[in-house]
Amino acid sequence: MSEIPLPHSAKRVVPWWLLRHETMLALILLVALIVLGYLNNRFLTLDNLLNQGRLTTEVGLIALPMTFIIITGGIDLSVGSIVGLCAILLGYSWKVFGFPLPLAICFSLLVGAAAGFLNGIVITRVKVPPLIMTIATLALYRGLAEGISQARSVRGYPEWFYFIGQDNLFGVPAQLWLLLISIVVAAIVLDRTTFGRTLYAIGNNETAARFSGLPVDRVKLIIYTLSGFMAGLSACVLVSRVTTTRSDMGMGYELDVIAAVVLGGTSIFGGVGTIWGTVVGLAMIQLLKNGLALTGVKGDATIVVIGTVLILSTLVASSLQRRREGV
Amino acid sequence: MTTVTLAGAEVDLRRRLKVLASQEALLAIAVIGLAIAVGLYNPRFLAARNLSDVLLGNAYIAVAAVGMSMVIISGNIDISVGALIGVLATISGTLAVNGAPIVVAWLAALVVGILVMALQGVIIAYLRIPAIVVTLGMLSILKGGLISVTGGKWITDLPDSFHLADIELLGVLPFPVFLMILATILAALWMRYSASGRAIYAVGGNAEAARLCGISQPRTIVMVFALHGLFAGAAALLYATQLRVIQSTVPPNLELTIITASVVGGVSILGGVGTVVGSTLAAVLIAEIASALVFIDVSPYWIRAVQGVLILVTVIADILRRRRMAGA
Numbered sequence: 142m143s144e145i146p147l148p149h150s151a152k153r154v155v156p157w158w159l160l161r162h163e164t165m166l167a168l169i170l171l172v173a174l175i176v177l178g179y180l181n182n183r184f185l186t187l188d189n190l191l192n193q194g195r196l197t198t199e200v201g202l203i204a205l206p207m208t209f210i211i212i213t214g215g216i217d218l219s220v221g222s223i224v225g226l227c228a229i230l231l232g233y234s235w236k237v238f239g240f241p242l243p244l245a246i247c248f249s250l251l252v253g254a255a256a257g258f259l260n261g262i263v264i265t266r267v268k269v270p271p272l273i274m275t276i277a278t279l280a281l282y283r284g285l286a287e288g289i290s291q292a293r294s295v296r297g298y299p300e301w302f303y304f305i306g307q308d309n310l311f312g313v314p315a316q317l318w319l320l321l322i323s324i325v326v327a328a329i330v331l332d333r334t335t336f337g338r339t340l341y342a343i344g345n346n347e348t349a350a351r352f353s354g355l356p357v358d359r360v361k362l363i364i365y366t367l368s369g370f371m372a373g374l375s376a377c378v379l380v381s382r383v384t385t386t387r388s389d390m391g392m393g394y395e396l397d398v399i400a401a402v403v404l405g406g407t408s409i410f411g412g413v414g415t416i417w418g419t420v421v422g423l424a425m426i427q428l429l430k431n432g433l434a435l436t437g438v439k440g441d442a443t444i445v446v447i448g449t450v451l452i453l454s455t456l457v458a459s460s461l462q463r464r465r466e467g468v
Numbered sequence: 469m470t471t472v473t474l475a476g477a478e479v480d481l482r483r484r485l486k487v488l489a490s491q492e493a494l495l496a497i498a499v500i501g502l503a504i505a506v507g508l509y510n511p512r513f514l515a516a517r518n519l520s521d522v523l524l525g526n527a528y529i530a531v532a533a534v535g536m537s538m539v540i541i542s543g544n545i546d547i548s549v550g551a552l553i554g555v556l557a558t559i560s561g562t563l564a565v566n567g568a569p570i571v572v573a574w575l576a577a578l579v580v581g582i583l584v585m586a587l588q589g590v591i592i593a594y595l596r597i598p599a600i601v602v603t604l605g606m607l608s609i610l611k612g613g614l615i616s617v618t619g620g621k622w623i624t625d626l627p628d629s630f631h632l633a634d635i636e637l638l639g640v641l642p643f644p645v646f647l648m649i650l651a652t653i654l655a656a657l658w659m660r661y662s663a664s665g666r667a668i669y670a671v672g673g674n675a676e677a678a679r680l681c682g683i684s685q686p687r688t689i690v691m692v693f694a695l696h697g698l699f700a701g702a703a704a705l706l707y708a709t710q711l712r713v714i715q716s717t718v719p720p721n722l723e724l725t726i727i728t729a730s731v732v733g734g735v736s737i738l739g740g741v742g743t744v745v746g747s748t749l750a751a752v753l754i755a756e757i758a759s760a761l762v763f764i765d766v767s768p769y770w771i772r773a774v775q776g777v778l779i780l781v782t783v784i785a786d787i788l789r790r791r792r793m794a795g796a
Contacts, residue, residue: 216600218600263780263784267784267787267788268787268791269737269783269784269787270737270738272545272600273731273737273783274783276545276547276724276727276779277776277779277780277783278776278780279724279776280721280724280728280773280776280779281773281775281776281777281780282776283721283772283776284770284771284772284773284774284775284776285773285776287769287770287772287773288767288769288770288773290769291767291769292769389720392720393608395604396604396607396608399601399604400605403601409597409598409600409601410598441611441612441613441615441616442612442613442616443612444608444609444611444612445608445609445612445613445616448604448605448606448609448612449609451601451604451605452591452597452602452605452606455598455601455602456591456595456597459595459596459597460595
């Protein structure tokens with residue numbers, strides 16, 4: 142790659158919107174869809190695509206607040222462990238404490254929010270870097286899940302509970318509605334509210350945001366709490382889909398979530414990113430997994446692909462950004 | 469060592485020495501105190517057999533934590549090391565089983581370890597991608613790659629001479645413990661007294677100041693990662709040779725245990741501060757706690773929660789202590 146800057150006249154040959162990360166990604170997604178559909182005729186069917194939507198919901202629900210967090214220049218590595226902890230507490234409070242199931246669901250959502258709140262409060266008050274704080278709670282929350290469950294699983298939930306994870310509503314998987322509504326809300330919040338714009342301000346220059354009188358700490362506290370809450374929600378959907386709770390649930394989710402967000406064009410350095418990008422990133426990762434599986438690649442090999450995609454997409458994004466800035 | 473300096477500077481130095489020494493001293497006291505306390509509750513904990521098993525089984529974590537400490541002191545992080553240890557153990561074992569000379573099998577783990585980590589160092593330092601993204605990606609590449617290549621099969625029928633961990637120096641000192649102590653001392657001396665060792669602290673403490681002093685930040689980071697790979701290779705050999713088989717998995721979240729050892733050992737997560745003596749003591753402490761849980765009739769499933777609390781408390785204490793020092 143040459144470092145010689147292009148002459149000014151050559152710079153705008155391609156329209157700017159085509160060079161946007163999301164547009165390029167959507168084009169790649171389209172090509173990938175066609176190629177995978179060509180390779181396997183079971184891939185491009187409505188049933189399969191809807192089913193992939195069902196499978197991506199758990200990661201997708203967490204990817205939305207993760208987009209907020211990464212835009213502020215933070216990160217949350219504990220989300221997979223929060224899923225595990227919430228799943229365990231859902232089963233445990235229902236079976237052992239004898240909570241009615243609706244109460245158990247609320248309890249597990251509350252625990253998720255509390256777990257995220259703990260991340261947020263230490264990050265904002267004690268000023269522990271988010272990376273380190275959430276590595277610590279990645280160990281802590283998973284440890285609590287293992288300790289509480291003692292490696293025992295809980296099964297046998299009432300039939301109505303499986304609706305959200307397994308049934309259809311108007312011909313579309315029930316949890317996909319949940320994801321779609323969350324996406325729309327998240328996109329509006331990020332794009333059209335003061336709160337959303339504050340996230341970009343924090344990511345671009347936190348000190349400047351602080352001096353502009355923006356409630357930086359409160360906003361951060363809210364997004365980390367939200368991240369925990371959504372991880373709790375994701376846990377409920379997951380338990381409803383797979384009908385059992387185990388302490389290793391959600392293990393490795395942080396990889397899928399961060400890969401989707403970063404692939405979607407959200408800069409890991411903060412300040413840049415959109416919900417639409419994350420949605421395309423999510424679709425990309427899920428379809429990649431599914432497409433590879435249908436063409437006979439085993440599950441373990443697909444995480445190799447996701448890891449590679451994560452590193453390469455960050456490389457491309459950062460070199461594009463550097464070129465744009467003319468460095 | 470005598471210091472002939474101005475009184476103010478001497479007090480300052482002494483205060484700093486005290487702060488630095490406290491973490492290691494504290495850990496040493498914790499290691500001994502815990503042993504006594506658990507021993508009083510259940511004397512079987514203090515049986516020589518149990519104590520040496522604890523050390524033998526976890527020496528590889530301490531060795532890996534030496535490299536991890538360097539990485540964290542330089543202001544980076546690595547979460548791929550657990551998966552890498554699994555890959556290196558498998559590579560070495562496969563070579564040994566297929567008739568390669570044992571020394572070649574051992575060296576392969578070290579060389580591949582250095583290469584993989586140096587590659588990550590290059591991407592982090594020269595292409596300026598955050599360490600967390602690179603190592604998270606590498607974690608999944610290594611983990612997924614290992615399982616899909618081996619199909620989860622165990623390696624058995626390893627030649628007897630392959631088992632490094634069986635060697636006892638002078639008939640008493642098991643090799644893993646010897647290597648743990650040797651790696652810690654060598655790394656500690658090198659980091660304390662050599663220019664390239666000090667450069668790690670400089671880069672992690674204040675990258676801009678280091679650059680102005682003529683220290684190349686990218687080169688230092690690549691060096692740190694290459695060394696980290698070397699220690700990971702050594703750790704992989706200890707891990708691979710302590711049992712008669714090599715499983716194609718490592719303990720889940722092994723990287724977390726290694727990071728915990730470094731951080732609890734006093735390596736500041738903000739970079740620039742810490743010693744490998746602390747991280748080795750912390751690795752021993754963590755292993756001791758895991759074993760102690762069994763002897764005080766607490767389910768071992770709580771071990772990761774205990775680790776989480778340990779790392780959380782140390783990190784918060786570290787930040788608060790720094791803030792107080794900055795404020796004083």
